[in-house]
Amino acid sequence: MRDLGAGFGYLMKGQRWVARHGKQYGWGLLPGLITLVLYVAALVCLAVWGDDFISWATPFADDWSSPWQGLFRGFLTVVLFALGLLLAVLTFTAVTLLVGQPFYESLSEEVDRSEGDGTVPESGLPLWRDLWISARDSLRILVRAGLWGVLLFACGFLPFVGQTVVPVIGFFVTGFFLTEELTAVALQRREVQLRDRLALLRSRRGLAWGFGAPLAVAFLVPFVAVFLMPGAVAGATLMVRDLEAPPEPQAASDDDRAGESARGAAW
Template sequence: MRDLAGGFGHLLAGQRWVFRNGRWLGFGLLPGLLALVLYAGALIGLGYGADDLTAWATPFADDWSAPWLGLLRGFLTALVFCLGLFVAVITFTAVTLLIGQPFYESLSEQVDRSVGGEAPESGLPLARELWISARDSVKVLVRVLLYGTLLFALGFVPVVGQTVIPAIGFCVSGFFLTEELTAVALQRREVELKDRLALLRGRRAMVLGFGVPLVLAFLVPLVAVFLMPGAVAGATLMVRELRGEDEERAEGDGADGGGAEGPADGTARQERPGQHGDPAPQQPSPYTGPYAAGPRYPAPQQNPYAQ
């Protein structure tokens, strides 16, 4: 439960960050608006064509009597539209990030600087970063389609298909949505897709706490557009926790600032006499011993000042 709440906390923290830095929110709306127009047109087309698609896929039911024909095809039409909506929610983030790649990368770097003082950079040309982002998004989309097809088939199971399967679908959507958002920060850290997925699976509850509420919010028209910049900022904050970067930074600050700790490079600290308030060792008085032998004094002479 702690990780679940922590993921939701990162989502809220990201939204607060962009609202405190209003110019990042303003620029972030443009890629989302463009992607929204594209997806709205695609979903409208799917809504008009879903009936014909289900009729084409179920020729065996042409001779069924009412109301069974209408119930079957109506149910399948709803499932087709839900599947399209499921894919749209997942791919919307990937397409929006691809359109706004330079902006969202700069936003993520700024979040890193604001909380950590430094921001990792991939050092790759923009064209190369776009290619990597598109390639990884296609790989994620293939996984999403496999899960979506399986969940679509399980949707025909009575009771379970109308209760448990939709809940699992939201969890799957939340996981892969979070993967797309964290990819902005992790790609700058040169973390490959396989390692990104392993990192997210290690803290699955936190990932779901971040992604599932976002999936539900994205179902509301226009909300996804306004939440995208904050979602990228929150994903960057979550990446820092998943990789333990904030803890390492805190330990480094403690080592540098502690009075009893050694220097950061591990070398021993040289102390000067009297550095911690102890009296410096006194040299012996030149007046308490015999004169040293020399050319004029072949043998030690008695010091007249010695007591």
């Protein structure tokens, strides 16, 4: 439970950071706006021509009598749009980060610079190489997220469980992948590979869920994702800074100091 609260705390810290740095916030909005326009256009096309696609994909229902044909194809059209909406939520962050790689890299670097001693971790790779690694890793995450999305969508048809437990699990799964994509901006500059990033987040699932699950819920509201993305990148960078920081040495207890004094006296 402590990690859940800590993860949500990093999300809030990121939003406060961009609120204090208006220039970085303004630049950070551009990738989300571009991606939002593309996704809205795709969903509109799906809503307009989805029934035509279902009719083309189900020729065996052409001879069905009314109302069964309409009910069957109408149900599949709704299912198709719902699946498209779910995939849009799962993939929005990955696509936005890919579109806005230079913007978010700059924002993450500024967080590192302002919160530390002025030094910024760098991968040392050329921009095209960073873009290639980001695209490759994003594709791998999209495949994982897509498989989870299909599985959860199928489980959604289970009575009662599909309407109660599955949506909650879906938000936590989406939140985990959102956290991975957002922390990747800072971790990639630190030369942390995808496998190690996933292992790090799996070891702190509560932290990842606390950070990403509220974002997954918020991203269901139109336009909210665009305005939260810069702060989410800043918060993920703050999280990475704390995760990589060495643990503070603990003060010696009275018993330990007494033992050391006794050993010193014996010598």
